[in-house]
Amino acid sequence: MGRRQRLYMWLMLFPAFFYLVTAFGLILFEMVTISLLYGPPGAEVYPSLGNYAEMLASPEFWAALRRTTVFVVIGTPLQLLVGLGLALLVHREFRLRGMVRAIFMLPIAIPSVVTAVIISLLFSVPYGHVNDLLMGRLGWFPRLVSAPVNWYASEPLALGLALLGKTWRDMPISMLILLAGLGSISEEQYEAARTMGATSWQQFKYITVPQLVPAMASVLVLRSIEAWKEFIFPYILAPSFPVLGTLIDHAYHVAKRPSYAAALALVLVVLIAVTTGVLNRILRFLETHLVKA
């Protein structure tokens, strides 16, 4: 490549990367500087670790951290299972396969806000379809509760609804990654296994699962990042039980404390970076050991 050629290429690359790198550089820089501002309006001290000290002493922060962790720990494997189920369903030839796949992609096309509205309609209080069903008002279903369930007043139920929304909307993503993984397993291996008399379950256990490990690892890493980042579903469906994302919004819009919000934001970023790194390590370790076995 000649020098002029090289220069030309850098010029083509420059605008996009300049935009992204400066923006994120500035974002990170400002996040740090704003978070070091502490004190009553007009009399702030800089630099101060006051926001962080206050955060560590605040029960709300620890409660939010605990809820977010539960959200990640339950949500990530759940999304893997749902995605795997969908991927296995459409990973075979059948008539209308294209149409079924297109329908499976629908949830991701719809705005999250709309998904949250659908859930709040289905689970409305006191009278909605789910409450009607649980109260045995439809006739064919047994009466399970005597009074309408108030989904939004209970922490596990409200966060469960948020998780339901998140899982429902994002299942096509996990499905696509796993489908790509399934597609890379050669048909010959299954044929060989069948000639040797392997059952479907054995084929799944000894051929599909081991070779799907890299795709599953991708899903776990990407979905856990998204679960840490989650804001919109807990914001709409579990407003009384903030996770870290909603806590940031609360600090910014309700308490009107941008500097405290920035400190929370930075903690969240660091948390994601660290846990993703650790998860990556663990998965890589498991991968090498599973391949050996």
Add this chain to the structure above:
Amino acid sequence: MKRIRLGWVLGLLAALFLILFPLYILFKYSIADRASIVTGGRYPEPLWPFHPTFEMYRYLVSRGDFWAAGVTSVRIALYTVALSLTLGAPAAYALARYRFAGYGVLIFTLLSLRLFPDIATVIPVVERFYKPPLSALPVEVQVALAHTLLSLPYVIFMSIGVFQGIPRDLEEQAAILGCSRLYTFTRILLPVAAPGLAAGAIYTFLLSWNEFIFAYYLTFTNPEGATLPVYLLRVMAWTPQKNLLAALAVVISVPVILFSFLVQKYMQAGLTAGAVK
């Protein structure tokens, strides 16, 4: 073998139900009459309204703020598309044609940006945009600039494949005929790449149309600038009326559902960017 087949059919039906039923319910509420949503607990809510009506749709189109939000959404999405393609297409071309030492680093940078939660990045972004000189920008441009941060990595990823699919001969021939590099790129390569780039454009449009956090924060103090998802949330805070909320939600979703059918194949590339080797 028979048992597996039956299990598969049941699983498929269950999955289709799980996806389509909530969408059906949304549509049902959007055409529900009052008696179907205000039951007072005397009877269960019907699965099909007693008297289906398009009243709520008519009410929506009669509201000025609904149209304003729609226009804002379209404008922001178009600005985002224009900006993302202008910046993204040349970068994707360079990455597609020339493998250099920094290639891996660049790709890694693109991907690791997705580690930042939007709800965290939005705080410094809003603080910046509230102060001069950026506060002078129209709010629609501000939101589009923020949306470009989200879409640009995807646009670059999706377009790399498009340019890799174009034979190098094309540029070599153009060079022999004496075209300048810029001319070759804008007049020869871009038209050939256009159909593939269109998929990236539609993906970007959908991303911007659906995006909530940045639109919400940047238009918080300026209700005029609300996009449709932000408008939906405002309506939600103001009325619990199920049929109105549902009608608005349907109106927001229909264009994206139609669009997404068009770009299915390409969306796949965007959604799984970096996850599949």
